Amino acid sequence: MPSPSVPRRSLLRGALGAGALVAAGPLAGCAPGTTTSPPRKLSGTPSASAKGEITIWNRSGDLFKVFDKAIDAFRRAHPNVTVHHLAVDIDSKLANTLITGTDLPDGSFWDDAKIGSQAEHLYDLTDLIAPYRAQTSAYKLSVNTVDGRIYGVPWDLDPGLLWYREDLLQDAGVDPAGLKTYDDLLAAARSLKEKNPAARPIHMEKDPFLGQLWLEMLANQQGTSLADAQGKVRLDSAEYRRILTWIRSAVDDKLVTHAEYLKQADLAALENGQQALVPWAVWWSFAPQQLLKKTRGRWRATQLPAWTPGGARSGAMGGSSFIIPAKAKNPELAWMLYEFLCFKQPGYTAVYGPSSVYPDGLNTSVPSYTPARRPDKPLFEPVAALGGQNLWRTAVDAAAGIPAAAPIPAWWTKSVDYLGNNLQRLMEGSMRPDDVIDDSTRKIQRNLVDRA
């Protein structure tokens, strides 16, 4: 039988070509060498009779509906301004859109952690925010500041709180008011474990990203953060060592439930009494309201313990702001909308107050603007799922004590590959605090800071 000709060389050439094309494919369509103009300053405020159209991007879901109602209030106050409010997958679209400069919105909601890395594509809002600066959370201003200029309109503030099962603490003879330091928290966890040997009372986060965000909340509480204002890594510090040592001792004493945030294993441990102490942001309030059917009404919130006697009782965990792209068509009108939402009483009340979406109000964060979070003027109602607790009071008291931080570096999210992963190893008991600090610092410096 005649043998067919051997197409080996062609095959290999094809394989090489296909490999190259597939590997190079994702890079097509970009063009190096395109220059961007220096950040533009927005300083003029339009008159009340200004008119025009703006496109505003927001997240989808319930929050979009809430903002839609608030934007309706803006439309009523400014009938000549047409607002196109769109639900968009901001995380995947906004950064690319800012870089390419096409189909840009006039304003968008965005995570604080992402603003610093795209400052060159955003309007400098320092002058416009100046009148409100003294009354805005120092933390929020600091995370939106790059080289002394502010690029985001501070929106929500997310204070860390200590969530606890009131019934279980009572049974174990623990007074929540006595949880003043993190050592007190460990002692409370030991008491709970004595009462129920199966208990692993303290939640520790298994998702590396959320775990690192949580670590930053504990660091912020002590007035520090992963990078200083110049972008220098400052993990090798007494503050971080204190946190990591505390985590390791809780792990060694088997006081920890290591589970992913509100995934099934976490929910089961929260419902069956295995977990009773959850140091987490105010947005954990979602859990007893929506997910914890069995223990609904038994959870309460108080301020976080302090790291040192008399120290700050809260830190921020996450948060978002509003940005205006440098190439927006109507930046002045976008600012007018954001000024209304953030700094004007009808605006922030429309978002946080009772609505058809949230009948008791939006209670997963508090405003960054101090006049909007007066303890005696709650924007949202007491929470039935927390036994009718006045969560507003607890949250705004905590928010008032959040220390300032530093801008979140552009490489923060990528640093999860190093610090976030090492934190998980610590929580699993396979790494020591000093190793976490040394290894993470070295890798972040080499792979992220030096190549920024």
Added chain:
Amino acid sequence: MTHATLAAPRRPRTAAPAPPGTRRRRRLFLTPYVFVAPFYVVFAAFGLYPLVFALQLSFTNWKGAGEARFVGLDNYTYLLTSEEFWSSLANSGVMWLLIVPVQIVGGLAVAVLLANARLRLRGMFRVAFIAPFVTPLVAMAQVWIVAFDKDYGLVNHLLHLVGLPDVDWLTSTAWAKPTLALLFLWKTTGFAIIVLLAGLQSVPGDVYEAAALDGASRLRQFWSLTLPLVRRSIAFLVVVQTLAVFQMFAEPFVVTKGGPYGSTTTGGLYLYNHITASDLGTGAANSFLLVLLVFALSLLSVRLLRSRDE
């Protein structure tokens, strides 16, 4: 002489129309180029240009915006001295070992069964084996996430039924790679079966009849006839699947996000991570290193599978 026949006629000094024969010859000369031109235009736009562009990019520090600064071999040096880069290649290497040999052996076994004309319900079996190949990967990946969940997954539930303990399929460094390899096998073995089945069916039946007359057993026929005659199909599969494994992206991206602790960050996912971090120069350099590696592995595979008489 052919050369003389194809030589262009002298252009007349006046603007008089060319004689009909000349026009026809010119048309005949240009026609094939017109037919192949669309391919070359598309190839130049979407193949050649991105390739040259990526090569240029790999020597810069471009972040997706602003000026691109020439950095020489810095991106390549960085990658070749990076723990993560070598770790991603090692992960892909382990995946290759878990996937390609199993797929070739398993695929060949199934193809031999399906090639047997006496097999009942042959059509149904063919559809069953090939169905995963045409199912969207993301849908299958979601099924994997649910089925292999440590606490609530079907697989651990079945292990419980026979008295075995839970396995941390997706979140332990020991099991995440085999679990992803299984997904890849599930998805792509249908393709291997199609290729091998085509190879088997191209073997003429009289070869086997002659071997049977010579008294060769079934096993002997498989070793001495079937295997050598489908060798080229196997070589093709090894090359194609080596490419696919080293560029594997969607499986770890959807199921494990490259974790736990980077243990499922494959070459393809590591490359993607550079791009999403706007480190496009390093991403481009990574893609060329990956191409070189895949090319070397493909060459090695083909040489190993080449018969002595070739």
